[in-house]
Amino acid sequence: MGQTDTPADPLVAGLRAVHRAVAELRRGTPVLLRDESHGVVMAAAETVGAGGLAEIAALARVAPLLLLAPSRAAAIAPLIPPALRPAGEEPAAVALRLPPALLEPAALRSYADPTFESLLPPGQRPDRAPAPPLAPAALALAKLARLLPAVVMAPLREGLGSPDLLAVAAANVLAYPVDAATSLRRVAEAAVPLEDAADARIIAFRAADGGIEHLAIVIGRPEELAASGGAPLVRLHSECFTGDLLGSLRCDCGPQLRRAIARIAQEEGGGVLLYLAQEGRGIGLVNKLRAYRLQDAGLDTLDANRALGWGADERNFLVAATMLEQLGIGRVRVMTNNPDKLAGLAACGVVVEGRVAHEIAPNGVNDGYLATKAARFGHLLAPQDGN
Ligand SMILES: Nc1nc2c(ncn2[C@@H]2O[C@H](COP(=O)(O)OP(=O)(O)OP(=O)(O)O)[C@@H](O)[C@H]2O)c(=O)[nH]1
């Protein structure tokens, strides 16, 4: 309560600074990233235009580097001279020094985005450079913006005063996922009778940064069961626009969502479905569409994420744990096939008393996707509880 009225609270101020920096990067505007000893000017490779690059050049001490997530750098290895490719253990970021002909928006975007076609000038090659200070925070900020993890970045010149760009502290960027999740509070609630669960309420949760809301679909009275020491059935469902709303056959999300609501109501008489705004396992819808393009070209769902520079699964289960805590639910049984969800909740202090399998039969289109989840994400097959 009252959290949005306390901008003096450093946690809230930090969250808001990051949220504003995210908006700047999304529209192609550079931002300043700082810690106690460094200051850099950076922009996202996906969105920066000629104007943004000129702004960076005007403020920079040296020409900017292009930073890529290591998995993206590995995927574009042919664009990087063999001797300069990352080897051995993965660094936090791969830094490339681009020749001037490649320091322009279309070339930058083609380094960042495998689905963006542009003709790179022949004979122009980047050099590998050591990763500069603040590189991990810079990539993390691009990811918070749900932009491809590729940034142009340069150290600020001395004696500039305060350039007219939004400044954000690297520490706030790195703390953002935890701080945003723990700041989630209930903001609205209404009864919404559903086709498969007449006694349903939707409770909306908002974080102090003012970002997108997460929803709890509460069926029956699971809070009462929790208050008497029971462990209600809970389903964590990550948003999937294509599957949930459009009935996409590429995944199993739509049927899983509807079946989960029906099963919670019919088999248990109540429980909670957390509808988490973590589209595409946390990479966002735009990047999921890019990942689909790569999957159509032969990669599986895990390698496609990594070829874009994202991790296989970027979800943050502290969001779900905080929502459960706010609902007064400390012990749960979880409806899932994904062991990471059980471990993720447990790591956030939720007592996981059991698992209820939630398998949906393949539909002829998503067979490979489901097989990959079993083979590479360790998804458990449902021996007795499935349908
Ligand atoms: N990046 C990416 N995300 C996908 C792809 N297919 C589906 N998704 C997303 O994966 C998420 C599915 O999550 P869930 O159904 O909650 O979870 P799960 O990890 O499959 O585990 P279960 O609890 O067993 O269903 C949604 O956010 C979808 O948008 C894909 O090919 N690439």
Ligand SMILES: [Zn+2]
């Ligand atoms: Zn889906």
